[in-house]
Amino acid sequence: MKTQYYQLHRGFGLSTTTYVVIASMVGVGILTTSGYIIKDTRSHTLLLALWLVGGLLSLCGALTVAELAAAMPYAGGEYVFIREAYGRLWAFLYGWISFLIGFSAPTAIVAHGAGRYLIDPWFEAPDQVGGIVRGLAAFFIVAFTVVHLRGQSLGSRVQNLSTIIKLIVLAAIVIGGLAWRRGSFEHLTPDLPTGNMPWDILAISLVYTMFSYTGWNAATYLAGEVKDPHRNLVRALLMGCGGVIVLYLLLNIVYVYALPVEEVAAMSYDQVEPIAALAAERLFGPWVAAPLSVAIGLGLLASLSAFILTGPRVYYAMARDGLFPTAAGRLNPKTETPNVAILAQAGCTLVLLFSGTFKNILTYAGVGLSASSFFVILAVFVLRVRRPQIIRPFRTPGYPVVPLLFLACTAWMIIFAFMNQPLWSAISIGSILGGIPVYYIWQSTMGKRPHVFLSEDRSGGHR
Numbered sequence: 370m371k372t373q374y375y376q377l378h379r380g381f382g383l384s385t386t387t388y389v390v391i392a393s394m395v396g397v398g399i400l401t402t403s404g405y406i407i408k409d410t411r412s413h414t415l416l417l418a419l420w421l422v423g424g425l426l427s428l429c430g431a432l433t434v435a436e437l438a439a440a441m442p443y444a445g446g447e448y449v450f451i452r453e454a455y456g457r458l459w460a461f462l463y464g465w466i467s468f469l470i471g472f473s474a475p476t477a478i479v480a481h482g483a484g485r486y487l488i489d490p491w492f493e494a495p496d497q498v499g500g501i502v503r504g505l506a507a508f509f510i511v512a513f514t515v516v517h518l519r520g521q522s523l524g525s526r527v528q529n530l531s532t533i534i535k536l537i538v539l540a541a542i543v544i545g546g547l548a549w550r551r552g553s554f555e556h557l558t559p560d561l562p563t564g565n566m567p568w569d570i571l572a573i574s575l576v577y578t579m580f581s582y583t584g585w586n587a588a589t590y591l592a593g594e595v596k597d598p599h600r601n602l603v604r605a606l607l608m609g610c611g612g613v614i615v616l617y618l619l620l621n622i623v624y625v626y627a628l629p630v631e632e633v634a635a636m637s638y639d640q641v642e643p644i645a646a647l648a649a650e651r652l653f654g655p656w657v658a659a660p661l662s663v664a665i666g667l668g669l670l671a672s673l674s675a676f677i678l679t680g681p682r683v684y685y686a687m688a689r690d691g692l693f694p695t696a697a698g699r700l701n702p703k704t705e706t707p708n709v710a711i712l713a714q715a716g717c718t719l720v721l722l723f724s725g726t727f728k729n730i731l732t733y734a735g736v737g738l739s740a741s742s743f744f745v746i747l748a749v750f751v752l753r754v755r756r757p758q759i760i761r762p763f764r765t766p767g768y769p770v771v772p773l774l775f776l777a778c779t780a781w782m783i784i785f786a787f788m789n790q791p792l793w794s795a796i797s798i799g800s801i802l803g804g805i806p807v808y809y810i811w812q813s814t815m816g817k818r819p820h821v822f823l824s825e826d827r828s829g830g831h832r
Contacts, residue, residue: 383601388533389675390587390609394427395535396475396672397482398581399617400665403624404641405728406574407633410567413625414559419571420621422778423578424614427585429775431610432765433746435603438589439763440752442598446589447745448683453756454748457692458808463741464687465804470737470797472680473717474730475583479672480506480718481727487666489643490659506722509670513677514715518701518708535668536616542645542661543619546652552626560630572785576735579782581617583738584672585610586745587679594682603763620645627651638728681710692811725793732793736786737801743779746772 406416437450448467452460484505492501546552585606595601627648633641641647645665650658681697685707688698697710721730749765749772765771787794 382596383605386595386601386605387609390584390605391613392671392675393584393587394582394613397479397669399620400645401482401642402577402581403621404644405577407630408641409570409574411630411634412560412562413556413630414561417621419574419578420617423582426775426778427582428610429771430746431585431606433749433772434586434589435606435763436749436761436765438602440759440761442602447586448686450748454751461692461808462804464683466737466741466801467683468717469800470734471741472676473714473721474734476676476718477722478730479669480509483509483666483669485643486662489646490662503722507719509673510715510718513674514711517677517711519704535671538664538668543623546623549652551652556625556629569785569788572782573789575782576786579739580735624648680714681707684710729793732790733797736794737797739779739783743776746775
């Protein structure tokens with residue numbers, strides 16, 4: 370028996386959907402992790418190579434999920450792909466990952482980064498700002514949660530405006546930094562380390578890089594609310610991902626141009642965290658760097674907004690399948706938004722914000738997201754075998770090489786990340802596996818609801 374799939378209002382166009390991809394990707398990662406990578410690898414050449422590899426892997430991922438999103442443009446995005454490929458337990462685990470790691474952790478990280486950049490010009494010692502940064506981050510999480518509880522119209526306008534502001538600020542760093550001529554292109558001279566390649570360090574650095582590219586799949590979460598999804602989802606994914614790759618490489622060139630590797634390597638992790646502010650101060654001086662740091666902090670709010678917007682759509686879809694509390698599947702009749710799901714994510718984010726250091730949460734999120742992405746990309750193989758009848762308006766170019774390349778590199782990255790950061794990598798994977806007993810407890814107490822099959826919806830899309 371075929372079941373009608375619950376529909377959200379299709380009110381997001383190509384521009385907003387692309388902005389969500391860009392805003393989800395361009396966040397705190399590019400503004401912090403490059404400092405960690407330079408310090409750990411002691412090589413500008415490896416820095417640029419890692420960002421290029423991360424960009425290519427993200428593009429491989431975007432090309433793969435574009436096939437899945439065009440074939441199944443429903444609310445919940447990747448959760449739907451996992452459910453159709455592997456079944457209810459795996460679908461629950463994916464939603465569990467999304468709730469604990471996929472959205473709540475990055476939201477906490479971005480909020481922390483925004484707070485750090487906003488107050489960095491006013492404090493010289495990094496150890497003076499911890500409590501202030503977390504308090505400010507908590508305020509941002511609550512404020513943007515309230516914005517998205519008000520409905521699509523207000524949320525869409527805030528998302529578009531904040532994304533544009535952030536891109537203008539980052540473009541100013543790239544163009545102004547290179548034009549100011551206060552750095553040195555000699556820093557771009559190849560400087561590969563001698564001796565054995567530090568594979569564990571490269572792996573954890575790639576984890577940080579891939580975390581910074583997180584968001585190449587963001588449009589899939591709004592699939593149930595995008596106009597003409599078969600066309601606009603693919604275009605938004607590819608346009609957003611391609612543009613961000615170029616921007617990231619240019620920003621890292623500016624970092625290299627501004628700061629010699631020896632100077633960064635001699636700093637502490639807390640000192641190198643605001644790498645963009647360090648580069649700006651070197652290139653423009655403190656009088657320009659201070660307001661630029663504040664502008665970066667404000668720009669990061671676009672990413673915070675994107676995470677708060679997209680994540681609850683996954684929990685909404687899970688609740689409709691009986692895999693999350695029923696209340697999360699209810700829409701506010703006035704705003705047509707999943708308010709309970711939005712509030713639940715805000716609560717989890719606030720808990721994570723006060724649970725560990727910035728770097729620890731970054732490792733926790735990066736390893737968990739890599740594991741999650743592995744099974745999402747694997748789903749394209751499973752569904753081509755199990756569901757060959759599904760209409761696929763877009764097929765992954767270079768299949769099967771493109772998704773296989775993503776899978777191989779992701780597996781390598783996770784294995785070697787455990788060698789470099791075993792504790793927080795284990796906590797990340799352990800929190801994922803902890804969802805298995807939760808699933809069976811949930812099923813025994815709530816009972817099973819019928820699986821929602823693909824069918825025809827009122828918009829005419831294939832189900």
